[in-house]
Amino acid sequence: MKYKELIEKMTLEEKASLMSGKDFWQSKDIERLGISSMFLADGPHGIRKQAAAANHPGLNVGIPATCFPTAATVANSWNEELGEKIGEYLGEEAIAQKVNVLLGPGVNMKRNPLCGRNFEYFSEDPYLAGKMAAGYIRGIQSHGISACVKHFCANNQEERRMSIDTIVDERALREIYLTAFEIAVREGKTKAMMSSYNRLNGTYTNENMHLMQDILRGEWGYKGCVITDWGGSNDRVTGLLAGNELEMPSTAGESDQEIIKAIKSGRVKEEVLDECVDRLLDLIFTTEKAYHRPHTEFDVEKHHRVAQKVAEEAIVLLKNEDNILPLKFGKKVAVIGDFAKDARYQGAGSSLVNPTILDHTLNCFEESGIVSIGYEQGFERYGKKNEKRIEKACELAKNADVVLLYIGLDEVTEAEGLDRQSMRIPENQIELLNALYEVNQNIVAILSCGSAVEMPWIDKVKGLLHGYLGGQAGARSILRILSGDVNPSGKLAETYPIRYEDTPSFHNFPGGEASVEYRESIYIGYRYYDTANVDVLFPFGYGLSYTTFEYSDIEVNKYGVTFKLTNSGSVAGMEIAQLYVHSKSTDIFRPKKELKGFVKIFINAGETKTVTIPFDDKTFRYFNVKTNKWEIEGTEYEIMIGASSADIRLIDTIFIEGTGAPVPYDKELLPSYYLGKASNVSAEEFENLIGHTVPISQWDRTKPLGYNDTIEQCQYAKGWVARLAFHLIVFAYWFLKKIGKRSSANIIMMSIYHLPFRGIAKMTGGAVNMPMVDGILMIANGHFFKGLSHLLRERNNMIKSRKQKKL
Template identity: 85%
Template sequence: MKYRELIKKMTLEEKASLMSGKDFWQTQEIERLGINSMFLADGPHGIRKQAVAADHLGLNVGIPATCFPTAATVANSWNEELGERVGEYLGEEAISQKVNVLLGPGVNMKRNPLCGRNFQYYSEDPYLAGKMAAGYIRGIQSHGISACVKHFCANNQEERRMAIDTIVDERTLREIYLTAFEIAVKEGRTRAIMSSYNMINGTYTNENMHLMRDILRGEWNYKGCVITDWGGSNDRIAGLLAGNELEMPTTAGETNEEIIKAIKSGKIKEEVLDECVDRLLELIFTTEEVYKRPHIEFDVDKHHRVAQKVAEESIVLLKNEENILPLKYGKKVAVIGDFAKNARYQGAGSSIVNPTILDHTMDCFNESGIISIGYEPGFERYGKKDKKKIEKACELARKADVILLYIGLDEVTEADGLDRQSMSIPENQIELLNALYTVNSNIIAILSCGSAVEMPWISKLKAVLHGYLGGQAGSRAILRILSGDVNPSGKLAETYPIRYEDTPSFHNFPGKEVSVEYREGIYIGYRYYDTASVDVLFPFGYGLSYTTFEYSDIHVSRYGATFKLKNSGNVAGMEIAQLYIGCKSKEIFRPKKELKGFTKIFINAGETKTVTIPFDDKTFRYFNVKTNKWEVEESEYEIMIGASSDDIRVKDTIFIEGTGAPLPYDKAALQSYYSGKTNNVTVEEFERLIGRKVPVSKWDRSKPLGYNDTIAQCQYAKGIFARFSYYMIVFAYWFLRKIGKRSTANIIMMSIYHMPFRGIARVTGGVVNMPMLDGILMMVNGNFFKGLVHLLKERNKKLKSPKNK
């Protein structure tokens, strides 16, 4: 241990006190020993340090900070160096606000397009997500502070996220849901990791010895800190044993007492606590070094320009019929759509950033060279139908050569704590599109949303430009692409299915009660669509340019693939070349192709460049569940270089010697997995894959409700008081949506409805402790007066405690 001598000077109580927060965002300090508190702040795409009373829901306004494009947007750049640059600027702003730990990036997989937090995550592919995250981490930590990669792991739905049990086989866990974290740890060298709320195979991630000890600390040799998600601690002693250093937010000393009692009783050894203290001290001392230097404010205008550059390189051109883009000089343009005037530029919830500057489309036309003849909102932002707005929009559209139609998803549709209900764009926007098409068919749609949507209406559009959530400078960036000042170079980091029913997890998302089963296994995203031969709207890695690129002369060696790339068009541009591999052996089930490398290259018109994409330790590996190790299967491998997963331009083969591991599967027993057609696997076949019975996925309504049951389950409670409370919550949600207060309604769902009872104690900063919670549960389970007496008794005891005087 690095700080052994300092730890010897601490009392048991002082050591335990460091294991949970001082308040909502700060850690505890020990003044007599020179141990200062750290400040942790949300920051996946901008710093959210709140100016007034702290909360975790995004209710209170943060100190102004640059709002960069979200992770889902920047992933479309496929540019690790750009990600690192964003990280550098985030780190600089964190220092200006005296933040020690920036809570990001998020690297969870986009298992399903409806996950409400997909806008915060990079990709459906772990290799791309890991590489982009590693860049962010290197950039953030180059300033001396710490990144905090989240949410570790298999946190792929927002509904019931604090209680859901993720049932997943070991190979899928390793290859799909842990690989991005592995890259973040080994290549990004992150100093902190945030554990997720959910359970994995019956154990909360924060307490999961296999995840935290065997893999994270053991195989990956991780030396940094593990921090709980806010309110995400279940059993504090189990978490400590698993190697969790910091529980957030504060529990007003309640869990510190649990640690002290556990050590005094011999339940755990004090050395376990000392190891955790040592790792936390390393994070505290290393991240405070930067604050010994003179304070420097960041350059607001420079950071805004960087945000614009990032957005420009991340925007994806999805359709360009008749080469309508870039807009020809002198074309009269009608600007229609609420998102043009009031930009949709970021997600909602805990990641809300208060931007330093905010570009709006209507304010940027003069410098773009595009001639706007007027603006009409066309639709009501939150879905309400309005025929007059459509009529006015059509009247304007008749006078224009081209319509710029700004459509997408609103802020309350994409938010942490809630999943989307469908992949559809709101109906009132589609009614507007249909009406516009009857008067002017030259329609260019500019999409603003952080996740995949269905587009059954795309045939009525000449062009589609997807801006995703482009941050505070996204509006200007879009205009620069429309005008041709910038050649689009973004490519999709996720597949767009034709319909939601086509997705591999359609039948198993979300988990509604006890658990969610990952029956599709390793076949998520393009791995499924390609292998099962399912048609898609836009494939993974897809994106158009104003120029064209030719691939030729591939040569494969044991070190990588080399090929020639020519810009065969008339405009300079950037191309994202993607390396996929496919194993020709059929002995072990594998996807048809998997991304194993990529590079983004700028090429002048007519120029040819020789490009090499190297192989690495992840190129040929798979996880063998029999040997419990990464192995290489001996086989011929197809090496494919393409412009997308569905557009392979050149390919070659190479023979790779294997590690000689035994075959892990009985092919006859897992026919769905060998065919890749896994969107409706039976429970029996899934059980053969995981090697055990799956737990019952439904609530046992006969049992009394406990700590890990949710408020939603009060509908089955024995206590009339609890059932009444449940129906009042449901009514409040319905009523608030009815009167247009959708954001407030969402808060009820994510902060109350899906909250486990233990969360009441974990997120209230000690206002309600666990003994008081016992009284609440007595009331819920039918012993109202006994529970009420217990609650009041424990409350009085708490108020009389010396700590509260």
């Protein structure tokens, strides 16, 4: 142990105290031993440190910070170095705000387009997500502070996220849902990891010994800290045994007492606690050193310009019929759409940043050189229909050469704690587009949203520019693409299906009441669409440019692939070349192609460059469930170089020696997986894959409610008070939405409706303890007077106990 001498000076109570938060955002300190508290802040794309007291759950406005493009946006740049640069600037701002641990990046897979938090995640592909995350981490930690990669793991939906049980086969877990975390640990060398709320195959993630010990600590050799998601601790002692150092937020010392009791009873050896303390101390002391160096406030203007550069490189040109873009000099444009006036630039929830500067389209026209003849709102932001706005927009559009139509999803549609209800953009925006098409067919749509949407209207636009959520400088960045000052170079980090029903997880999202089954296994995103030959709207890796690129002269050897890339157009630009690999063997089911490398390269018009993409330890591997380790099939592999997953330009083959592992599957029992048609797998076939029966996915309504049951389950509680409370919560949600307070309605759904009863104690900073929760559960289970008496008695006991400690 690194801090053995210091730990030997601590009492058992002091050691246990370090294992939970001091308040909502800080770890505990021990003044007599020179151990300071750490400040942890949200920050996947900008520092969210609120000016209010640290015991507040983070609903206040944060201190101004640069709002960079979200992870979903930056992933479209396919530029690891750019990710590292963002990390460096995030780290610099964290230092300025005295933050030790930055809670990000998020590397969960985009299993389904409707996940409400997809805007915070990089990709449907674990290799791309992992590489981008590693860049962020290196940048953040270059300042001495810590990144905290989240949410570990298989947290791919927001509905019932604190109680849902994710049922996934071991191979899909390793190849799809853990690979990005593995890259973050091994290449990014993250100092901290955040465990997710959900169960994984029956066990809460931060208590899961297979996940936390066998894989994270054992296989990956992780030496850093594991921090719970806020309120995500279930059994504190079981979590400690699994190697979970820090429970957040504060429980006012209640869980510390559970640890002390477990050690005194012999359930836990004190050496286990010492190891956890040692790892936490290392995080405290190494991040504290960052504040011993002289530092100044960050340069607001400079960081804003960096945010603009990032957005410019991440914007994706999806359609450019008749070369309508870039806009020709002197063309008169009509600017239409509410998002042109008030930019949609970030998501909602814990990642909400208070920007230092905020560009809006209407304020940036003069410098862009684009001639605007006027602006009309066109539609109500939150979906209300308004015929007069459409009429005014059409009158303006009649007089324009080109219509710039700003459409997308609003702030409360994509939010933490809630999944989207559909893949469509609001109907009132589509009605506006249809009306505009009748008067002017030269329409360029500028799309603002953080995740994939359906586009049945795409034939009515000549140009489509997807800005995703471009941060505080996104509006200006889009204008620079439209004007031709910048050549677009972004490519999609996720597939856009034609219809939501085409997605491989359609039949199994968001799952049942108690569990969600990942029956599609390894076939998510393009892995499914390409293998099952399902047509898509825009494939993974797709994006247009104002120039063209030619690929030639492929050469493959055991170290990697080399080829030539020529800018065959008339404009300098950047191209993202992608390496995909396919095993020619049919012994083990595998996708038609898998991303195994990529490079982004700038090439002047007419120039040719030689490009090399090396192979690495992930190029040919697969996880063998029979040997329980990574293996390589001895066979021929197709090496494909493409401009997207559907646009393969060069192909060669190479034979790779295998590890000689036995075939892990019986092909006869898994026909859907061997055919790649895994969108609607039967329960029987899925059970053949996972090797056991699937758990019942419905709640047991005959049992009394317990700690891990949710407030939502009060609808069938025996106690009338609980049922009444449920209906009041539902009414409050409906009423707030009705009067336009959608953000407040979302908070009810996120913070109350899906909250497990234990969360009442875990998320209230000690205002309610677990014995008081026992009283609440008695009331919910039909014992009103007994429960109320217990609740009041335990509250008095808690108050008396705290008064005695102060004395």
